[in-house]
Amino acid sequence: MSHTPSSTPRAPRRTYAAIAAILVLGALAAALILRSGPQSAGKTEEAHGHSEAEGHADGEHHGSVASAAHGHDKEHADDEHHEDGKAPASGKPASQAGHDEGLIAMDAQRMQTAGIKLAEAGPATVRSMLQLPGEIRFNEDRTAHVVPRVAGVAESVAANLGQNVKKGQLLAVLSSxxxxxxRSELLAAGKRLALARTTYTREKQLWEEKVSAxxxxxxxxxxxREAEIAVSNAQQKLAANGAGVGAGSGGGLNRFELRAPFDGVVVEKHLAVGEAVQETTQVFTISDLRSVWAEMRVAASDLPAVRVGEKATVRATAFDSSATGEVAYVGALIGQETRTASARITLPNPEGVWRPGLFVNVEITASSQQAALAVASSAIQRMDKQQAVVFVPVPGGFRAQPVSVGRADAxxxxxxxxxxxGQPYVAEGSFVLKAELGKASAEHTH
Known part of the structure; x- marks a missing residue:
């Protein structure tokens, strides 16, 4: 039995040829993919810009492209983790990227502790102040240079330097x-007066009885009448010298008591026991320091602003103290050498703070002008390059607001x-905010 040849043996040969072709093409494709891998990894921005249809048309190439995209995602991991924080391109951490360098964070409790108080900017009156140097001096209206008014020798001295004395208090005793x-003249005049009074009474009676003419x-x-005048004259002499009629009782006719003319302080003393003095010798200086003068020199150009009755503020230069008084005197003449006029302010001094000889600064309001927008002077702070700033409240705290300033007073x-x-600003406690801002800037620099 014979078999007819068929086409079955030829099929495997064609299959093997197709498989071989596919393997060759796959190897070539793999080689091309391996060569294009580094380039595609370095061009991540281009890969992200393509749509899915354009970038991945061939489903078999997804493995290599996904690997490249995954590498790009690792480099930008912060974009995924800080989507809400929106970190800047500088790559700072989220804590620094979200921190506002100009913001001073502060809650209500810290504001109260720091003594921060707010106010609103608005119109105000700005007063132009005139500052003049001055010096505290004795109130000459309440200062006495005590002289004995009679020559004599000091028997005792009761008053000491710096002592407070009352009016009529004994200062010293002189022998004069x-x-x-x-006093002898007064005594003699008194005796003559008594005799003249007796004689007059007798002669009047005899005349009335028609006995004498x-x-x-x-x-x-x-x-x-002459005897009465003589007694009165002797009394007036003693009173003019401050002796009085009974001053010599118990101490002899030559005893002279020197007494304080008013309440005050013994600021000078030039008398010792046994010292001889003349009637014009200045033995004590007593001043009532409850009132003093602040004297100043005013230039001719400033005289229109210094008027009698004008309110003035006197500030000590050696310590923190101030007082308010009125201009009591402005000189009518200009000094030929200094080209200034003298002026003075009467200051009450109940506690003795203002001591004569103390240097002071006198502030007088020269003019007043209305400002359309103003803030408290305590709110102005100077930053770098002397830039004036005012701290204003913002959500979460305060911020330094640069401002341009004009006229100012205290x-x-x-x-x-x-x-x-109407904008709110920090009226009190701005220095604390300035310190906080400076500390934050220093920490950021380091």
Missing amino acids: AAISEQ EQDYLQAQQVL QTTEVLEGLKP
Whole structure:
């Protein structure tokens, strides 16, 4: 039995040829993929820009492209983790990228602890102040240079330097020949007066009884009047010297008591026991320091601003103290050498703070002008390059707002640019915020 040849043996040969072709093509494709892998990995931005249809048209190539895309995702892991924080391209951590360098974080409790108080910017009156140097001096209206008014020798000295004395208090006792003579004259005049009064009484009675002539009566009357005048004259002499009628009682006719003319402090003393003094010798200086003068020199150009009755503030240069008084005197003449006029302010000094000889600064309001927008002078702070700033509240704390300032006095400063009317600002405690801002800047620098 014979078999007819068929086409079955030829099929395996064709299959083997197709498989071989596929393997060759696969090897070539693998080689091309391996060569294009590094380039595709370095062009991640281009790969992300293509759509899925354009970038991945062949489903069999997804393995290699996915690997490259995965590598790109690792490089930008921060984009996935900080989607809400939106970190900048500089690559800073989220804590630094979200931190506002100009913000001073502060809650209500810290504000109260730091003494921060807010106010609103608005119109105000700015006063132009005139500052003049001055010096505290004795109030000459309440200062006495005590002189004995009679020559004598000091027997005792009761008052000491710096002592507070009352009016009429004994300062010293002198032995004076002049006082002795005046008292003797007073005593003699008193005796003559007593005799003249007795004679007048007798002559008047005899004249009324028609025993003596009227002429004798009239003569006795004249002698009586002269005796009265002599006694009065002797008394006035002693009173003018401050001796008094009974000053010599218990101490002799020559005893002269020197007493304080008013309440005050013994600021000078030039008398010791046994020292001889003349009637014009200045032995004590007593001043009532409850009132003093602040004297100053005013230039001719500033005289229109310094008027009698004008309110003035006096500030000590050696310590923190101030007082308010009125201009009591402005000189009518200009000094030929200094080209200034003298002026003074009367200051109450109940506690004795203002001591004569103390240097002071006197502030007088020269003019007043209205500012459209102003803040408290305590709110103005100077930063780097002397830039003026005002701290304003913002969500979460405060921020330094640069401003342009104009006229200013001790209480108010005019704002030209940087704030709006009614805008809140830190009126008190701005120095604390300035310190916090400086500390934060230093930490950021390091």
